[in-house]
Amino acid sequence: MELHNGKLFWPTTYNDTEKEFDTHYDVAIIGGGMSGALCAYVLSREGLKVAIIEKRQLASGSSSANTGLLQFSNDIMLHELIDEIGEEQAVRFYKLCQEAVGHLEEVAMTLPVSPEFTRRKSIYYASSPLHLPKLKKEYKTLKEHGFPVEYWSKKDMKEHLPFSKSGALITHGDAEVNPFRFVNGMFEYLKEHNTTAFEGTEAIEVKEDGEKVIIETTKGTLTASHVVHSTGYETPPLSENIGTEINRSYAIATKPVDDLSQWHERALIWETDRPYLYLRTTVDNRIIAGGLDEDPAEAPQSMEKIEKHGKKIEKEVQKMFPGLNVEMEYAWGASFGESLDHLPYIGRHPDKERIYYLLGYGGNGTVYSMLGSRILRDLILGRPNKDADLVKLDR
Structure with a gap:
């Protein structure tokens, strides 16, 4: 499927052969985007020999359209x-996400290029006064379970921002990243760490054969002890349907803004409405903003439509920050997937011993891929992992 279309911003921020298959790999990962890179990174740190198989160019799918919150x-x-x-599982999942942001920071610090990883707080505001009760309930719940959160009243918001809503949650310990530099930085790192990436190579058939898995590709055959499917929002090769919904969303990057001093600590901003508007800043003072989700799964093909939606987002950002000169420079539309129960699908195939999936459906896809890579590492190495059941495919 077509995963994105339009004028992308992130690929402009990073510039960078044919390879022969070895006879056998410890793990073959199908999909060379953010999920595949994170999984390969985590597995390579265990000394495993890894192959990445990508039918396009590395990081050319959803990773280049990721907005990096x-x-x-x-x-x-x-x-x-x-x-x-239930309380125990829900709190544990939130804790896993919190830990994953820290693990992503650890990865970022090891890369040969800067992925522009910066810790930020998040402002989660009530889109309507009707949303205040659930926002306050969420504040109480997060506080009760030890998450770093504070509550802002309408007065507090006026003191910190040029726009005001009825209330907002402020969470601490979140982050922003340049996703394209991050994923390409991981691939640069992996070149020196027992990992080979095969671009322009499509996996046609994957089948278990005793102690190994045979992968037939458009460029030949290789074998691996284990296979991980990290194919993003494209149809996963499962024998049964899993509960997912693929839509599409829109995003923009503005021209650099002169003065962002009115943007409180350059926090990440999002809202309680669904679909929601979200926005952040970049190292060169641009604003990245997105939203306007809609039903079709395929990325929009019409540049006119993308521009039209981009202008709507631009207008919303300008309303929030009337003192800024908000001018769209890049606009794109991309496929976006989420599971019906709002959790990612990560784990071993229900009926196959050596085939795994890393499908980070949802707005937190990079975070999910990080926590999922660590779960898969344990499953592949035969280690116990008490969190695997939370996100298993046959839940």
Whole structure:
């Protein structure tokens, strides 16, 4: 499927052969985007020999359209997730997301190029006064379970920002990253760490054969002890349907803004409405903003449509920051997936011993891929992992 279209910003921030298959790898990862890179990174740190198979160019799918907000809060509030899966599991999942932001920072610090990783607080505001009760309930729930959160009244918001809403949650310990530099930085790192990436190579068939898995590709055959599918929002090769919904979303990057002093600590900003508007800044003083999700799964093909939606987002940002000169320079539309229960799908195939999936569906896809890579590492190495059942495919 077409994952994105339009004029992308991130690929302009990073510039960078044919390879022969070895006979056998410890792990073959199908998909060379953010999920595949993180999984390869975590596995390579264990000394495993890894192959990455990508039918396009590395990092050319959803990773280049990623807006780079890293948060432990999810599209579903903690108190709502508690109602769905119980207190112990919901809180543990939120804790895993919080830990994953820290693990992403650790990865960023080892890379040969700067991925522009910066810790930020998040401002999660009530889009309507009607949303205040659930926002206050979420504050109480996060506070009760030890998450770093504070509550801002309408008065507090006026003191900190040029726009005001009825109330907001402020969470601490989130982050922003340049996703394209991050994923390409990992691939640069992996070149020297027992990992080979095969671009322009499509996996046609994957089948278990005793102690190994045979992968037929458009450029030949290789084998591995284990295979991880990290194919993002494209249809996963599962024999049964998993509960997912693929939509599309829009985003913009503005021209650099002269003065961002009115943007409180350059926090990440999002709202309680669904679909929601979200925005952040970049190292060169641009504003990245996105939203306007809609039903079709395919990325929009019409540049006119992308521009039109981009202008709507630009207008919303300008309303929030009337003192800034907000001028869109890049606009794009991309596929966006989420699971029906708001948790990612990560783990071993229900019926196959050596085939795994790393599908970080949701607004926190990079965070999910980080926590999922660590779960898969344990499963592949035969270590116990008490969190694997939270995100397993056959839940």
